[in-house]
Amino acid sequence: MINDDDIRKVREATELVELVQETVVLKQRGREFWGRCPFHDEKTPSFKVDPRSQLYHCFGCHAGGDAYGYVMRTQNMEFLDAVRYLADRASITLTETQGSLQPGKKTRLLELMKASTEYYALQLLRSAEPGAKTARQYLSGRNMGLELAKRWQLGYAPGNAKLFDHLSSKGFTIQECLDANMVIKGQRGQTQDRFYERVMFPVADLQGRTIAFGGRVIGEMEPKDLNTSETLLFHKRETLYALDRAKAAITSGGTAIVVEGYTDTIAMHEAGFTNTVATLGTALTIQHLKLLNRFARKVIYLFDGDEAGKRAAVRAAELITEDITPEAGRFRVLLEVAELPPGTDPADLLAQKGSQALQEILDQSMPLIRYAIQQSLKTANLASPEGRHAALRSALQVLLPIRGSILANTYIADELAPQLGVEFSQALALFNSMQALRSTEQDSQESSQGKASNTNLQNELLILYIEHPETRKILAEAFERIAWDGEDLPKLAKALISADQKAESSELYALALDAAPAYAPVLSAKQRQAFTGSTTHHAYLLMYMLKESQLLNEIALAKIAYAKQASGDLADKLFQEISAKQSELATIREKLAKVPKTTL
Numbered sequence: 001m002i003n004d005d006d007i008r009k010v011r012e013a014t015e016l017v018e019l020v021q022e023t024v025v026l027k028q029r030g031r032e033f034w035g036r037c038p039f040h041d042e043k044t045p046s047f048k049v050d051p052r053s054q055l056y057h058c059f060g061c062h063a064g065g066d067a068y069g070y071v072m073r074t075q076n077m078e079f080l081d082a083v084r085y086l087a088d089r090a091s092i093t094l095t096e097t098q099g100s101l102q103p104g105k106k107t108r109l110l111e112l113m114k115a116s117t118e119y120y121a122l123q124l125l126r127s128a129e130p131g132a133k134t135a136r137q138y139l140s141g142r143n144m145g146l147e148l149a150k151r152w153q154l155g156y157a158p159g160n161a162k163l164f165d166h167l168s169s170k171g172f173t174i175q176e177c178l179d180a181n182m183v184i185k186g187q188r189g190q191t192q193d194r195f196y197e198r199v200m201f202p203v204a205d206l207q208g209r210t211i212a213f214g215g216r217v218i219g220e221m222e223p224k225d226l227n228t229s230e231t232l233l234f235h236k237r238e239t240l241y242a243l244d245r246a247k248a249a250i251t252s253g254g255t256a257i258v259v260e261g262y263t264d265t266i267a268m269h270e271a272g273f274t275n276t277v278a279t280l281g282t283a284l285t286i287q288h289l290k291l292l293n294r295f296a297r298k299v300i301y302l303f304d305g306d307e308a309g310k311r312a313a314v315r316a317a318e319l320i321t322e323d324i325t326p327e328a329g330r331f332r333v334l335l336e337v338a339e340l341p342p343g344t345d346p347a348d349l350l351a352q353k354g355s356q357a358l359q360e361i362l363d364q365s366m367p368l369i370r371y372a373i374q375q376s377l378k379t380a381n382l383a384s385p386e387g388r389h390a391a392l393r394s395a396l397q398v399l400l401p402i403r404g405s406i407l408a409n410t411y412i413a414d415e416l417a418p419q420l421g422v423e424f425s426q427a428l429a430l431f432n433s434m435q436a437l438r439s440t441e442q443d444s445q446e447s448s449q450g451k452a453s454n455t456n457l458q459n460e461l462l463i464l465y466i467e468h469p470e471t472r473k474i475l476a477e478a479f480e481r482i483a484w485d486g487e488d489l490p491k492l493a494k495a496l497i498s499a500d501q502k503a504e505s506s507e508l509y510a511l512a513l514d515a516a517p518a519y520a521p522v523l524s525a526k527q528r529q530a531f532t533g534s535t536t537h538h539a540y541l542l543m544y545m546l547k548e549s550q551l552l553n554e555i556a557l558a559k560i561a562y563a564k565q566a567s568g569d570l571a572d573k574l575f576q577e578i579s580a581k582q583s584e585l586a587t588i589r590e591k592l593a594k595v596p597k598t599t600l
Contacts, residue, residue, distance in 0.1 A: 059549055116182055120213075561574055
C-alpha cells in the first residue's frame, strides 16, 4: 500500500498542464489551456485544463478529474499504478507497505516483460537451434557481435509456444500473456507465441523497464518488422526506442536525433551519437515531440535516403503547429530535419564513410518549416507570373497552421517574398485572405460542435431536475432563461417547471414522456454524468457550463458573419457584439472556476 502523504506529495509535484501536453496539443486561452479531447474524436478543441485548480474537463464528453484520473484513463491503469507512474515521472521514491493486496496489473505485466527479455536473450546467446545460429549470423553481418547484443539485451524468439511455456512455468497466466501481447490465439483457438524466428529488440520505458518488443525476421516471412501491439504498457505514438539510454546525453547536449529503425539507433549509439532515439513503426508525432521536449532544446529528424524516408519527410509537414513557434514559450519544440544521401540509412553511412560524414549531414539540418517550404517549391514553375503565384499559395499553405505567429510573418518577409519576387504587402494580403477562409471554416465546425455540446448539457440539467428535488428551485428559475434546443426540450422544460416541485421522480418522468414522447430514449437511459458532492453545486456547474458553451457558439457564429464584412457599420456592430460576448464569457468562466471542484 502507498501512504496518503506520498499520494499527496506526488499530486503536488505533478503539473497537470505539462502532463497533458505530453499527449495532447494545448493552446493557452487566458489563464486556461485548451485542446482536442483525448477521450473522444473531435475536430475542434473542447477539452480544458485549468492550472489553478489542477483539474481538466471536456465539454464534449464531460470527462473530468485530476492528474491521477487523467493517467488512469489515458494509460488504462488502476489508481495505485497511476500513483507509481507519476512518482516515477517526478523522481519521487514511494514508501510502500506490504498488504494483502496482489500487485497491480501493470506491475505484473512489467514482470512478465522482464522475464520475456531474459528468455529471448538466453536463446540468442546459448541456444544451439538452427534459428538461433541464423540470428547470430544476421547480427554479426551488421557488425553486432554478442557483446553488443548483451549491452542492448537483444534476443531470439524461437516460437512454437516455447516462450508461453516458459512464462507459464514462472506463474504467469494465459490472460496476462495475452494482455502483454506476448502470445496470441491461433485460428483454431490454440495459444501460440506472437513472435517466432525473429531477432528481438526490447523497447523500454524511461525507467529502462521492457514494455514492448520489435522483431526483425531472419527468414522469408512477412512482415519484415513486427512490433508489439498497443497494450496497457505500450503506446507506440508516445514511445521512442532507446530514450531510456539517450535521455542523459540529450539533456547534457540539448539535442535529440530521431531515426526510424532499431539497428540504425544502435549503430548511431555505438558510433558515439548517444542522443539518438527511434520511432516505432509510426511517423514522428506531436506526442513524441512533447516527450522529447522534457529533455531536449532541439530535435533533429534524420530521414533515410530511400522512398520510405521521402514519405516520412512529407508527413513531417503535419508537425508544423503552434508548438514550434516562439509564442509557445517554454513548451516550444525546435524541430529541424536532415536528409541522408539517396539509398542510404544511418547504419549504411556509418559503415561506409564513418561518423564524420554523418556529423556533416547533421550540421546541415534546417528548420522543418524551411524544409517544408523548399519541398513545396521544388516542382514550381517560377518563370511565369502564374507559376510564381501558384508557388506562393503553395508555400503559404505550409504556414497556415501557425497563422498569426511572428514566425509565419518572418518567413513571408525574409524568404518567400524575396525568393518569389513579390512585395511583402502583397504576400501578406494573400496570406491573410487564406487565413480568413480557414478561420471561417473552423468557426463553422466549432458552431456545429457547440450545438451538440449544448444539447448534452441541457439533457443533464433536465435529468438532474427530475432525479434531485433539492435542485428544482434553482433550476426552475434558470429554465425560464435558457434558450432550449429543438422542439422537444422547450416542451419538456415547460412541463417540468409547471409541475409540483415536490413530486416524485417517477411522476416527473411520466410527465416528461407525455410532453415529449420522442425524448423517451434519453430519459430512459438517465444519461446524467456520475458525480460526488453537493447536488446544488453540480446544478450550478452545469448551468455555467451550458452558458459557456452557448456563448462560445454565439461567438463562433458572430465571427463567421464578421469575416464576411470588410468594413462598415455592420462590421463595427458585429465586432462590438463579439467583444461583449467575450467579456460575458470571461465572467461566466470566473463563476465556473469558483464552483467546488468535488462536483466534477
